[in-house]
Every structure is written in structure tokens, then in C-alpha cells.
Amino acid sequence: MRDLDPLAAAAPDLAAMRVDYGNPLVAPADEPDLDPDWVADGWEPLLRNWIEQARRLGVAEPNAMVLATVSLTGPAPRPVARTVLCKGLSPEGVTFYTNYDSAKGTQLAADPYAAASFVWPALARQVHVRGVTERVPADVTAAYWAQRPRESRLGAWASQQSRPIASRADLDRTLAETTARFADVDDIPVPPFWGGYLLRPDEVEFWQGRHGRLHNRIVVRIDGDNTTVERLQP
Ligand SMILES: Cc1cc2nc3c(=O)[nH]c(=O)nc-3n(C[C@H](O)[C@H](O)[C@H](O)COP(=O)(O)O)c2cc1C
Secondary structure, three states, X not given: OHHHOOOOOOOOOHXXXXXXXOOOOOOHHHOOOOOHHHHOOOHHHHHXXXXXXXXXXXXXXXXXXXXXXXXXXXXXOEEEEEEEEOOEEEOOEEEEEEEOOOHHHHHHHHOOEEEEXXXXXXXXXXXXXXXXXXXXXXXXXXXXXXXXXXXXXXXXXXXXXXOOOOOHHHHHHHHHHHHHHOOOOOOOOOOOOEEEEEEEEEEEEEEEOOXXXXXXXXXXXXXXXXXXXXXXXX
């Protein structure tokens, strides 16, 4: 199996890998330190701004975030993490779309608390969003679904996400069947098992790496109408 992967021969010296953190668009001396003032208008404008800066820098999938949920099916709670795309951002929270019957969907049904981490190594920045999730209203899902290409819609119908399947051929067959089923349907509807979640943060942490120095961490805590901002040690 390893021989099939042309990259398997490469043996990176992981311990020797080291970069000097900082924003490549700004000279180290000119880059301002992340400061509580940056979240004076709330956490959302700063997160939006950082996603946009990553996009302008050409970062692939600048809205990707690693979503951690809790699995309660074993003898003890276990964290489970995977990447999803942030497809909506408002002062209320971050929104992502998935299969409600997937592993993450099942986990969120049992325990709605989640954490999402954005990381942009090219900018030496990360943001953690932690809080409780809820399903978005059906009309919000429908509005996003309307933007999805036909292929993505067919994929959502075809995949029983997170369930085992015997082979790639079986998966391709399922897609072919789904494609045939919707052949005469122009506007493929939203599957009943698919939709969005809003992660409403009670905590958002911004992290900025600094050139050869102590890094900056600012955490915003939201408790009802009460918001506090604190600097954390790196
Ligand atoms: C860059 C990237 C973006 C992804 N975006 C999504 C997404 O928006 N929604 C989704 O359900 N899965 C997305 N995935 C796939 C998930 O990481 C994951 O494999 C899938 O949702 C099944 O997760 P689960 O079994 O833990 O529920 C993405 C994967 C990558 C690498």
C-alpha cells in the first residue's frame, strides 16, 4: 500500500520544522499587537476580517474550521474533530451545513456543545469559537441549499454520511441511482436529513503569532448581554 503513494518515501524531519510566526504582509516591526480594542465592536467583525484577509492572501478554504463535538456512546465522553466550512457568520454565531444523521449530527443531538477552530498558518492566526449549537430554521437551510450546485445536491442525497459502505463502486452506484431519480427534477429539494447548525459562542479566542516573541491571545466571553474581554498568556 505504501508503495502506491509516491510521497511515502519522503521522511520529513518534523522536529526541525520551524517557522517564525507573523503576518507576511507586514514588516515585523510594523505589525500591531492584537489588542482588546480589536474586539470593541464584538468578536464577529474581527473574525470576518481575518477570514477575508486569509482569502485575499490566497489561503485555500479560508472559511474552513475544525469542528469538535463530544461522543457520548462509549464508556466515557470522547472528543471527535473534523473539518467543516463556515457558511454563515453573524453576531449570533457561525453556521455550517452537514448531514443531520452523520456522526457529528448524532453527537450534537446528544450533546449540543461544540468547539470550532479556524487556523491560518500563512497569517499566523487562529480563532476558537466555543458554545452551544442549534439547528438553523428550514428557510435558512433552503436559502443556502439554493446556492449549491446540482452535483453537491446529488451528493448530499446520495451519501448516508458517516455510515460504512462496502466499496467505492457501491458509492458510485448509489450516486448513479440518485442522479437517475432526480433526472426530471430541475430544483432538487433539500433532503430532510440535511441542514445547518448555528454555533452560538459563549467564548471566542483570537490568537496572533508574533515574530520570535510571545504570542497574543485575546478571549471574548459572552454571557447573555454581558461581554468580557481578557488577555491570556500564550
Ligand atoms: C476542507 C474541508 C471542508 C469540509 N467541509 C464540510 C462541510 O462543510 N460539511 C460536512 O458535512 N463535511 C465537510 N467536510 C468533511 C468532514 O470533514 C467530515 O469528513 C464529514 O462531515 C463526516 O464527519 P463525521 O463523520 O464526523 O460526521 C469537509 C472536509 C474538508 C477537508
